[in-house]
Amino acid sequence: MHQPMMEALAAGELRPLREWLAGLQVETERLVVLPQWDVHPVPDHPPRGRRSVDRTEAAAAEILRQWEKAAIAPGGVPFLLLFVLTAVEAEWNISYDFEPLWETLEAAARCLRERGARLDASDQLSGRAVVALMESVAAQIQAENAMVTGQLDAQEAALNAAVVKAGEAGELARQAASGHPDLSHYLLVRIAEIDDVCGVAVARAVRGVQEFLATGEPLDQAIAQIEVAEAGAHVTDYGYLSELRAHRLALLSLAERKDDQWLRVEHGKIVYLYPFAVRGVPPEEVLDAVATQSAYWALGGTRPVSVNSSLNLDDVWNGSDAFKRRYGGALVELPDVLISSSDGCLLERVRAEIRFSRLGNHYVRFSREIADAGPAVLYAATLRAAPEYGSTRVAFSGGSAQWRRLSELSLDLAEDVCERLGDAEGRAGSRALASPGMFHVVVAVNAATTTRGPAGETRQEVHTAAGLQGVMGAQLLTNPVTHLIGSIAEWARYTPTSDLTTTMTGLTGEQIVRTSNTTAIIAPGMADFTHNSRGHIVEFVASLDGLFTGWSLELVDHYQRVEAFRARVDTAERDQRGSSQALRALAHELDAERVRLNDFATSVRSTITFIRSPSLVSSPVVADVLRRVLDGSTFHQRVAELNAMIEEVAKDQLGTSIAKLARQREEQETQEEERREGRQRAKLEVFLAVIAAAGVSGVVQVLQAGFFQSRDAAMWAAGSVSAIFIAALGLGYLFWPRGRR
Structure with a gap:
């Protein structure tokens, strides 16, 4: 009866199932949006960055509304649940926001627990089979979340749980075969794929990688099991096959380099930067408010530990600018931030502070020390800055508020700062200009060694950055933080062709390597205090993204005002009754806007010139390092784009309006003269x-x-x-x- 619909679904075509449910008056479009991260059916959704409210209740209420419509037909409820599962899996393919997925699956399971007893025996069994499959998928999502957060042991446990739930679903599907044979057959095929992919292959591969990194145990058996799953008849879905292939290639990359030299960071530091700009309050007023009032501010639900009216920079930043300008500012230190897994296991503890600059390049800063870290540990640490990082528990030490990621916490801190500034200065329009993807990771390697293989006992000290050429794990220092992770130990496949080549070289063999969102300071032969000088330079350049964001938005304001003027000029052109006096008043406003734009352009170009100037710092050597880091960043490109935008607004938009208004004034005055x-x-x-x-x-x-x-x-x-x-x-x-x- 339902065989064509199930065959279409097995081929990836959802439309027949959707049309069948629509025939029962089920509003399938309301079910599709439940797991979507960018649709919030819950009213009064909190601001961006904050932990979203639990949507399980809302999702359950919506599923129950459609439940009553589907229940009138035999098999209606199991097919409704299957449609919800398919919608969740479709969203899972494109989103790292796992909470809506878990909440939707839990809502469906809750509905079956509450209403399942009213169904006939066949629908009960089929519904329970679908819900068990949902629980298996939820465990798979948990496994991916563990992989994204670098928790191999948690990934293996979640995969094993997925296999157990798949077994339960298979048993229930066999029992339901007499009532709904087509649905039962479809579920059994899906469950067999999960068994092979999760149970036999990937879970064993995860265990093999853990043993390989810890003891050097060969990966041959794990690779062989994945190859068997790929070649077997059970796995037919291309999505599953592509995952198996990605895992296999990652394991092969590890195995091929098992006897190479491997990186071990004996000591270092990792810093996560989230630049932001404050709109509506000048930097000077920001610093005044921070120095006098921030000790009493509530930021992220906590109070500052200390407030410092200086950025604690070394005196190399005491430059010789002719206008007596220099880089500096203030910082607010917050309690430490704890990053824990979903079961409460502490993953990382980082220091937290907010740095305010008199130039306007403010940023939220998290930092921690690194000790005795191999490539896998370093890889997991760098991932924590990204907005695509998996779901964890992020909270201040001693605080009750929770976030899922550092990127979300940083957004809330920036917004809280602007709220406090608005209260302090009486400016309701102040707000933060930031985005989750505007982050930068700085990795400083103070001391490093190499070992033969991942678990070699003999360590050889690295004396210069050049000593890491070709070392396994060094590719982590030359590649950006990725937004997608598709396999176990994916870092093993990062290309080594650019190892330590695009660099800014120092005096004692150190190198600074910059990518689109990371900077590595590799200087194993330098004292720690000299590392700090390099770190301040790198952080300064990385924080300029916030400054450019603020400038761009300010220019957008000018553009919008000019567009409003153009509309008024066009209206005046159509209205022949307008007087020259009214046109003169409009011309005065337009001239004032031109003056504001000129002042803005002058201020921006003055700041850019100051940043480029060797007088920003007192040392020519440091000035050269700063210049090289700027050259390696997008600074010059951003400057060119900003100047082009200024010219466009000033000449094309503002100039056109002024010329049109002048012509109208001349025509109007000629008519009045006549x-x-x-x-x-x-x-x-x-x-x-x-x-x-x-x-x-x-x-x-x-x-x-x-x-x-x-x-x-x-x-x-x-x-x-x-x-x-x-x-x-x-x-x-x-x-x-x-x-x-």
Whole structure:
């Protein structure tokens, strides 16, 4: 009965199942959005960055609303649950936000527990089989979360749990075969794939990698089991096959280099930076508020441990700028942050602080020491900065608020800072300009050794950065933090061709290697305090992303205001009744905006020049290192893009508006001048007509009286007439229309 629908679903086509449910009036579109990370059916969703509220209740309520419609048909509820499972798996393919997936699956299981007893026996068994498969998928998602967070032991445990739940689903599906044979067959095929992929192959591969890294145990058996699963008949889904292949290739990369030299970081430091800009409050006022009031601020649900009116920079930053400018600021130290697994196991403890700059390049900073770390440990540590990092428990020591990732905590801290600044300065419009993906990881290697294989007992000291050429694990220092992880120990396949080549070289064999979101300071022969100088340079350059973000948004404000002016100019152009006085007022506003844009451009270019200037620091050697780090970053590209945007707004947008407004003013003033001249001409014509009427008769009378009385009277009459003509000419000249400049 349902065989075509199940065959289509097995081939990846969901439409027949969706149409069948729609025939029962099930609103499938409301079910599809339940596991989606960017759709929030829960009202009053908290701001970005905060731990989202548990949506299990809302998802369960929605599933129950559709449940009643599906329950009228035999098999309706099991197929409804299967549709929910398919929607979750589709979202799982594109999202690292696992909570909505788990919450939707749990909501479906809760609905079956509450309403399952009302179903007939066949639907109960089939529904329980689907829910058991859901629980197996939830465990698989947990396994991926453990892989993304670098917890191999937790990954293996989750995979084993997935196999157990798959076994339960298989037994229930066999029992339900008499009532719903097509659904039962589909479930059994899916469960067999999970058994082979999770139970036999991947779980064993995870165990093999753990043993290989700990003792050097060969990976041959783990690789062979994955090859058997790939070649077997059970796994037909291409998605599963691609995962098996990715795992196999990662294990082969490890096995091929089992006798090579492997990196061991004896001592170092890792720093996670999250730049942000404060909109609406100038940097000087930010520093004043931080210095005087931040000790009492609530940031991330906690209070600062200390407030320092300095960034604790070494004196190399005391430059020789002609305008007496220098880089500096203030910092707010917060309690330590604890990063734990979902079961409460502590993964990492990091120091937390917020650094404020007088240039405006503020950033949230987390840091920790590294000791005796191999490549796998270093890899897991670098991943923790990314917004795609798996779901964990992130909380301040002694605090109750929780986040899933450091990136989310950093966003909340930046937003809390802006809220406090707005309260302090009375500016409701202040807000943070940041994004989860705007992060940078700094890895400083202070001391390093190499061992033969991953677990070699003899360690050879590394004297310079060049000593890491070709060492297994060194590729972690030359590759960025990835946003996608698709296999166990994926770092083993990172390309080694760029090992320590794109670098900024120092004086004692150290090298600074920069990627799109990481910087490695490899200086095993340097004292710790000299490392700090290099670290400050690297952090300074990385934090400039926040500064450019603030500038770009400020320029967007200018652009929007100019666009509003253009609309008003267009309206004035269409409205012929507008006066030149109104156009002059609009021109004054437009001129003021041009002045603001010019001031902004001048300030931006002055700051950029200062950043580029050798006078920013006191040492020519440090200035050269800073220049090299800037060259290796996107700084020059960002500067060029910003200048192009300024020119576009100033010339194309603002210039066009000013030219159009000037033309309109000229046309409007010409029209007003013509109207004014017409009125003057009309007055003159009336005046002259009156003069003419009265003057002609008067002249005739004067002449008659003079010429017929005496010679003197005639002379007087002629003089009077001449005076009248002269007066008329004078009045004509006085009232004659003249043009205005």
